[in-house]
Amino acid sequence: MSIKSGSLSYLALQRFKKNLWGVFSLAIILVIGFVAIFAYVFAPDNSQYANQMQLSLHSMPPGFETTLLSVPNNNTNQQQSKLSKWFFGNKNPDTQIPISDYRIENDQIIYTEFTPNSSIKVEKEIPLGVFQGQDISKHIKVTKFVFGTDKYGRDLLSRIMIGARISFFIGFIAVFISLVIGIFLGSIAGFYGGKVDALVMWIINVTWSIPTLLLVIAITLALGKGFWQVFIAVGLTMWVEVARVVRGQIMSLKEMQYVTAARALGYNDFRIITKHILPNIMAPVIVIAAANFAAAILIESGLSFLGLGAQPPMASWGAMIKDHYNYIILGKPYLALIPAFCIMLLVMSFMLVGNALRDAFDVKAS
Incomplete structure (x- = not known):
């Protein structure tokens, strides 16, 4: 549906476009969202959850380079479509072995394992038949770890990209749940008043x-630890503010002339609320939704830090901080600061977008 020139929506959109920080923050959110959706397409390690561990490469600094020997996984029992690999990662990845040197002798590839201590050299061999006649050089490549590796030797950049999914999508799901519950309870409380309003307000106050x-932890423990449980738990705690705003707005609008006219025309309460009142109060609801996005990301990060969020080996920014916060005093602070900066960037972007939307929907703005 096109926005007509001169309408309130059109004027709000024009005001939003003039807000440099709002537009810039929205662009950041869209980029992070795109990366989160197609994380496995862009991630250097496209194994499920980017969980390729090379313990000999643990805690390597950003920009570290090494040679990796890729040994094909010939397990044909786990066939996977390309679409599944794009969205859920490669469930049958090749084994990556860090090497410092190799040679081919007697139908075998003999390689020297990479070790941080160059004085220690361990040679191992793999039959060439494992590669099924493929060119060996295609399975040996120099790999650069842009963000370095974590304490398990996993690519930190890949974990950051895939971890963006949880932080990004928890905002959408939690806000959706909060809007459904908050708008419903706020609408009936504000429109009907009386005992209905008293009951809803009692639930809100409790x-x-x-x-x-504490409430999120209680709900999480009741539903169990896991990915979706956290999404639901966070959503069930964020509807209160939405309900209070919707209730107050409807109480001030339900006596307006256009609502009285709708009643005179015989429209039922459901149509009056959904078609005539709610469209006129969505501006403050949208602003609250943007702020709740940021709040949901912070709550999920806190739960993951406490071990109640996404469970290993699933990548999560909060869990990554938990795993590496002690490295801040061990000389490798980037392991915790990189995911912390990502959380800060995404939260700040949502807050700036919320501020821009508040200014754009302000009818008193010039």
């Missing part, structure tokens, strides 16, 4: 009196 993190 929910609001419980610390958010």
Whole structure:
């Protein structure tokens, strides 16, 4: 549906476009969202959860380069479509072996394993038949770890890209749940008032009196640890503010003349709320939704740090900070600071977009 020139939506869009930080932050969110969706396409390590471990490469600095020997995994029992690899990672990846040297003798490839201590040399061999007649040189390549490796020798850049999925999508799912519950309860409380309003407000006050993190932990423990459980738990704690705003807005609008006219025409309450009142109060709801995106990301990061969020080996920015926060005093702070910076960037972007939307929807703005 096109936005008509001169409409409030059109004017709000024009004001939003003039907000440099709002547009820039929205661009950052879109880029992170695109990377999160197609993380396995862009990640150097496209194995599921980017979980290729090379313990000899643990805690290597950003920009580290080494030679990797890729040994084909000839397990034909796990056939996987290309589309599945793009969105869920390669469940049957080749084995990556860091090497410092190799040679071919007697139908075998003899390689020297890479070790941080160059004085220690261990030679091992692999039959050439494993490569099924393929050119060996195609299985040996120099790999650069742009962000270095974590304490398990996994590519940190790949883990960051795949970890963006949890931080990004928890915002969408949690905000969607909060909007559905908050708009429904806020609408019936504001429109009908009386005992319905008193009951909804009692539920709101009880929910609001419980610390958010404590409530999320309780719901997570009730539903079990896991990926989707955290999404639902966070969403169930973020509807209160939405409900209060919707309730207040509807209470101020339900006596307006156009609502009275709708009642006179015989429209039912559901149509009056959904078609006539809610479209006029969506501006503050959108602003709250943008702020809740940021809050959901922070809550999930905190839960992952406490071990209640995404479970290993699933990549999560909060879990990555938990795994490496002690490296801050061990001389390798980047292992914790890189995911922390990613969280800060995404949260700040959502907050700036929320501020820009607030200014754009402000009818008093010139």
